[in-house]
Each structure stands twice: as C-alpha cells, then as structure tokens.
Amino acid sequence: MAQLFRLLGLACIFIALATPAQAKDYPFFLPYPKIDTGKWYVANGWANGDIQSCEWRASAIGGRDKNLLLTLSDKGGKVRPISCAEMQTKDINGYGAYATRMRAAKGSGLNTAFFTYIGPAQGVNHHDEIDFEFLGKDTTKVQTNYYIDGKPQGAVLIDLGYDASKEFHDYTFVWTPTKISWFIDKKLVRETKAGVPLPTHPGKIFVTIWSGSDIVKDWLGHFEYKQDADAEFSWVKYTPLP
Numbered sequence: 001m002a003q004l005f006r007l008l009g010l011a012c013i014f015i016a017l018a019t020p021a022q023a024k025d026y027p028f029f030l031p032y033p034k035i036d037t038g039k040w041y042v043a044n045g046w047a048n049g050d051i052q053s054c055e056w057r058a059s060a061i062g063g064r065d066k067n068l069l070l071t072l073s074d075k076g077g078k079v080r081p082i083s084c085a086e087m088q089t090k091d092i093n094g095y096g097a098y099a100t101r102m103r104a105a106k107g108s109g110l111n112t113a114f115f116t117y118i119g120p121a122q123g124v125n126h127h128d129e130i131d132f133e134f135l136g137k138d139t140t141k142v143q144t145n146y147y148i149d150g151k152p153q154g155a156v157l158i159d160l161g162y163d164a165s166k167e168f169h170d171y172t173f174v175w176t177p178t179k180i181s182w183f184i185d186k187k188l189v190r191e192t193k194a195g196v197p198l199p200t201h202p203g204k205i206f207v208t209i210w211s212g213s214d215i216v217k218d219w220l221g222h223f224e225y226k227q228d229a230d231a232e233f234s235w236v237k238y239t240p241l242p
Contacts, residue, residue: 026089026205026236033063035087043086045078053109053213053223054084060209061085067232070112070209072105074225082225084210092118094202095241098130099172101234102207106165109212109223110136112231114171118203119150126150128199130180132171136229137221139165144173144182144190148199158182158189168234175199176241207233 030036043056055076060083062069070085077083093116104112112134119127127150133143140163145155162169172183180198182190192198209231212220 022242023237023239024093026091026238028068028087028233028236029063029066032066035061039090040087041090043088047079048086048210051213051216052084052210053080054082054211055080056086057083059083061087064232067234068207069230069232070105070207071228071230072110072209072211073228082211084208086206086208086210088117088207089205089236092122092202092204093238093240095175095177097172097174097237097239098205099170099237099239100207101168101170103166103168103232104134104139104142104164105136105209105229105231106139106163107136107223107226107229108221109217110229111208111210111212111220112136113206113208114233114236115206116175116203117206118201122204124201126201128201128203130173130175130199132173132182134164134231135220136165139163142171142184146180146192146199148197153197156190158184160184168232205236205238207236 026039027036035042042058042061044058047055055078060071072084075083098116100114115129115131117129118124127147129147131145135143140160141157142160143155143157146153170185174181180192181188211223
C-alpha cells in the first residue's frame, strides 16, 4: 500500500509539473527551418576536450519534418575531421520537469543526449548535471545519471523494450530538492533514494550528438566513421516546480 501511495504521489507531481499552462516551451525554429537563436546557443568550431573525436559545427544542425535534426558527418575541419552538434538554451532553469520527444542516433562510439548542465563553460566553479544519454552501441537502452560538483553519482542503464534509434518517445526527468525521477512515456523508470545528495545549481538545457575518442571507448565503444548518423528532437519543454 505504501508503494502504491508513493507512485500515486509521483504521478500527481508529474501531472502538476506538466500542465501545459505552466510549461515553458523552447521552440527550435523561428520560422522553420531557421534555428531560433533567440532561445538557443548553437556551438560551432570547437570540441569538448579529448573525449570527443568530433567538433561542434553549426552546419550539423538542421530540420526534418519540422523536427530538429542533429547530424554527425565527416564535414568537420577546424579542430577535428568529424562534425557533430550541440545546442543549449540561453536560459538557466532550476527545479522542475524537463521533457523532450526524440529519436537517438545508432552506431558504436556515438552519444545522443538530453540533459541539464551548469559548469565552468558558463563561468562558474561548480558542475551540476542531470542526464538522459543514449549510447549508440546499444540503442535498446538509455543511461540515466547525475553529477554533483563534477562527480558522477551512479549511472543506471534502463532497458527500453524498443530501439530508440528507430522510434520517437518522450523522456522526462523531474528534479526537486528531495529527489530526481526519470520517466519514459510518463512511466517512472528510476528515482533517487531518500536522503542522498542531489544537484542544487540551476543549469541550461542541452541537446547533443557526438562521437567519442578511444579515451572513452570502454564506455561508448570504438568510433570509426563509416557513414553519417543523425538524431531528431521534436520539442523540448521545461515546467518549473510550483
């Protein structure tokens, strides 16, 4: 009975946070297919350290059927031969529900991610983060994780029961002062335990596709470019905690 009440309570929190009147939409385009740079920063011409075998390129971002299309290809050139894509919101958001509808990329060495992050790249000393990460070597699973001051707090792989590179699904995490809950298609798939430390710093929302170097091949698998790979995002929404 206690478990039932706990699940019902979570459902009420989720419904409250996901009320359309409260939700803050982050449209990708204004108008389609022009990226809305008023709401999104588009990374271009640099790489995220030695773990990446690609460089962020604005040209790797476009549209397909009014979805945001992020493409990994061999059209890099400034710092790496492979191009990949990253967009982040210009707004910084705190506790609440973070949601997207998306399809991940498939391929060894690839990572497609939806997450919130704040760190040295934004000019602060702390690094807090909450993630959904799709490892392209096995897109029948998704990795959930969170960071406090740059330290990972325990990645958990969730079996999806489908191939995330072939289907669009809804992915949501709800972050409160006392817990983080991850949902897939509104079904609870993971929740932090009571009393554990949690991120406390508001962050930006990110959508990315990138390829790893051999430094992270034990995690992502070995990457070797054979053909383009892409991921799609239909929408992103944030709903603040009431």
